[in-house]
Amino acid sequence: MHVGNLRTALYAYLLARSQGGTFVLRIEDTDQARHIEGALEVIYATLRQAGLRHDEGPDVGGACGPYVQSQRTAIYRTHALELVRRGAAYHCFCDKVERDDDPAPAGGYDGRCRHLDPAAVAADLAAGRPHVVRQKIDREGVTTFTDLVFGEITVENKVLDDQILLKRDGMPTYNFANVVDDHLMGITHVVRGSEYLSSTPKYNLLYQAFGWPVPLYVHLPLIMGKNPDGTVAKLSKRHGSVSFESLLAEGYLPEAVVNYIALLGWSPKNDRELFTLDELAAAFGVAGLNKAPAVFDFDKLRWMNSEYVKALPPAEFAARARPFGGITSPHLAACWDRLVAPLLHPRVEVLGDIPEMIAFLAALPDYPVEFFHHKKTKCDPARARAILADLGPLCHRHGEWTAPALGAVVQDYAAARGLKLGLPMWALRIAVSGRLVTPGGPPEIMEILGRDESLRRIDHALAMLAAHPTA
């Protein structure tokens, strides 16, 4: 599910919750050619993971079912024919125009079937001639509707074409099914993306033709993505992971994603940014909705995710992070909760970063002797060599192999030699991790590595330093 769709669902949910309303899930599957196996399950899973519980829907029932449009075709047919009877729609026998010519052809359907001889229409219908049902829109006058976000919008009817209501295969179009279902299901607020703004006048005409009250419209600003060249366009796959599933797979927390997208196009009107779903529902209001398109910023999502990660209780972080760890050794698996996760917890922004952060634990990476040069601690290969030569045996002799004990060994050593702690720590870090940056310090890493592996790595460093005495 695209995050844009999720955000629309989220706002609809928040609006319903904040007003004591009902959140209805309706499946709009009227395009048989685009049916995708498993798509419905993705919708259910996304809604569940995002915490958006619907009050009515295909799986939970309700008074207005069925909630799957492909199961309501008889309803749409009846209503389309009612419109024909009222003179607001008509049968059209024109050939289907394929839409694959590149520059979109100017001007739509010309309405040529409006004035077909009724007897001929009846005969063609009886003969089973393929047809569609079109909405009849007068060329004269204007149509005005009010949107809660964009205000009053007026368009000339002549720019509206006779849109199709019922397709050749008997299925309704999205626009028609929506009007019928929204009315029949008692929908009060139509919350959707602003790309639907320009088709809304036709909705009003349909409601008028039926003699139904018009619902309230809440059109949302679009979510945009930034292109490599700096321009922006409707957020799509080319901009990265834009489906809820892929974001979760990369290690973003569902709560963080929901919080982030809530703020894309809506503002609580104050400086607050971190909200739980319930808090969002309490703060939500259409007055906070913006009109201008919003650019999806992965940097900010990343930051927000890190806030959620840090707020997790230690045990829960360990559990959620575990599947992302890429754990291959039984040893790491065994000490994950107690030793590894605590190191990662304050440093991880996105769970998917973990494998790269701890790869050095499973295997010492190749590293250049230059790593022992460190300005701030005044470390260099010669000093590192001397320090490691001292520290190796000292650690080896020490009975207890825990981070606090090892830390004390290094501290005592530094104190005895009048060294600042950072110097031996740096030499040790490079030796046991082979990396400039590690989650946690040398004592913590050494505890995880264990006595044998730690000493093996120190020996390896010593050998390397001996081979490059002047590096």
Place this chain on the structure above:
RNA sequence: GACCCGUUCGUCUAGUGGCCUAGGACUUCGGCCUUUCACGCCGGCAACACGGGUUCGACUCCCGUACGGGUCGCCA
């Protein structure tokens, strides 16, 4: 191309005629802290698209221009 909509720091936004020397957050850049990195803390850079009005006074109201976006499907 036609129609509709939009335009405050790079990004998300606050601001509804004087409270604005335009606030917050992300990013970025400094500094502090520190056993690296990170976290945390402190601080800096950075915006009202432009031009006309209206008004004592405009980021806020009106008009135009520019730019951006959306729609123009027997897709949703």
